[in-house]
Amino acid sequence: MIPPGSTIGILGGGQLGRMTAQAAASLGYRTVVLTPETDSPASQVTSQTIVAGYEDRAALQQLADLCDVVTYEFENIPLDGVTWLADHVPVHPSPRVLKICQDRLREKDFVSRLGIATTRYRAVTSFAALADTVGDIGRPVVLKSTRMGYDGKGQATIRDETDLGVAWRQMGAAIGIVERFVDFAYEASVIVARNADGTAQCFVPVENRHANHILSETHVPAPMTPDVAAAAEAIALKIAEALELIGLLAVEMFVLPDGQLMVNELAPRPHNSGHWTLDACVTSQFEQLVRAITGLPLGSTERLADAVMENLIGDEIDKWPEIAADPRAKLHLYGKAEARPGRKMGHVTRLYPRPHQT
Ligand SMILES: Nc1ncnc2c1ncn2[C@@H]1O[C@H](COP(=O)(O)OP(=O)(O)O)[C@@H](O)[C@H]1O
Ligand SMILES: [Mg+2]
Structure with missing residues (x-):
């Protein structure tokens, strides 16, 4: 167990790191953020920031020296640095989990091998092979x-x-994955936390609505029958178990019109679709991450209210005065100076109290 008073390292300085640092502080932990960015959202609320690249060995050494445990707030960090770090300080989730989750092909292979449905997919390693693969x-x-x-x-x-050349250029990488387009009824996600002794807990499945491929709203709970909700949670638990997860994992899914579930992708970190837990659950996803990686007992994921979380993207941030004037709106701003298009600037959660249950 890593007791309160210890120091948690966070790779990444975005809003997920910021809210993790806030949760850590509430439990009496210090945090050190490593990020290439100066004045990052996380560094505004953390005890210390190391401004450096994720492959800077001296900076990673400094992080290892300062911290009792390290986690990360996004999966697009170079694996080499994280693997090196894990030889010097506990890193959760493990580099193995990161390796699987930072590559869509490895991720889908992993999920399919567990017997969990995904859409049909195939790797494509050159433009020349694209036409056949799409066929x-x-x-x-x-x-x-x-x-x-x-x-x-x-x-x-x-x-x-669609012209394949245009699509290939838009994809913009040397290796891709071709996935059958899923005509889903809606998208959902389940966030699961698991700790070193194998205890795991899910938050209730939620519905995610996207605009321009960016999460725009999360509706809680997802409009699922109890059977489908149980199946969604079982999938998340099975994946967490197979990954030997210590930490937090978000499982994004497509829900088909008949209730069938297909896993879309995994994120081994706090997830935008879990921000509502800050205001509507006994324990937030961020606190749960802190508990999982420090070996504290997991908290209750009980939902105290239904909720709708709305992201404030780009110039939607200009709405903040109206939101702040609504006494029941829970406004969260990330401290980002510049509102670029597509940039997540904050979110607002509105609670809908549930009928009293005894
Ligand atoms: N195979 C698919 N069929 C239909 N829609 C998809 C498919 N893959 C992705 N999408 C849509 O694009 C969004 C973003 O894709 P995703 O794989 O989650 O990547 P990321 O969130 O990392 O950008 C999804 O949430 C979904 O709305
Ligand atoms: Mg996604």
């Missing part, structure tokens, strides 16, 4: 870079009329 899978498909994608970046949808 095999059958249009419409989504072409994605296997690495470094987020918020729909590195993706192209290929419909009947």
Whole structure:
């Protein structure tokens, strides 16, 4: 057990790191953030920041020396640095988990081998092979870079009329994955936490609505029958177990009209679709991460209210005065100076109290 008073290292300085640092502070932990960015959202709330690249060995050494445990807030960090770090200080989730989750192909192979449904997919390693691969899978498909994608970046949808050359350039990488386009009823996610003794807990499945491939709203709970919700949680638990996860994992899924579930992708870190837990659950996803990686007992994931979380993206941040004037809106701003298009600037959660249950 790593007791309160100890120091947690966080790789990455974005809003996920910021909210993790805030949760850590609430439990009496110090945090040190390593990020290439000066004045990052996380560094505004942390005890110390190391401004350096993720492969800077001297900086990683400094982080290892300062911290009792290290975690990360995004998966697009170079694996080598994290693997090196893990030889010097405990890193959770493990580099093995990161290796699987930072590559869409490895991730889908891993999930399929567990007998969990995904959409049909195939690797494509050159433009020359794209036409055959698309033919095999059958249009419409989504072409994605296997690495470094987020918020729909590195993706192209290929419909009947789409030019393959244009799609390949839009994808923009040397290796891709071709996925059958899923005509889903809606998208959902389950966030699961698991600690070193194998105890695991899920938050309730939620529905995620996207605009321009970026999460725009999370509705809690997802409109699932109890059977489908149980199946979604079972999938998340099975994956967490197979990964021997210590920490937090978000499992993004497609829900088909008949209730069938397909796993889309995994994120071994706090997830945007879990921000509502800050205001509506006994324990937030960020506190749960801190508990999981320090060996504290996991907290209750009980949901005290239904909720709708809305992201404030780009100039939507200009709405903050109205939101702040609504006494029941829970406003969270990330301290980012500049509102670029597509940039996540904050979020607001509105709670809908549940009927009293005894
Ligand atoms: N195979 C697919 N079929 C239909 N829609 C998809 C498919 N893959 C991705 N999408 C859409 O694009 C969004 C982003 O894709 P995702 O794989 O989650 O990448 P990321 O979130 O890392 O950008 C998804 O949430 C979904 O709305
Ligand atoms: Mg996604």
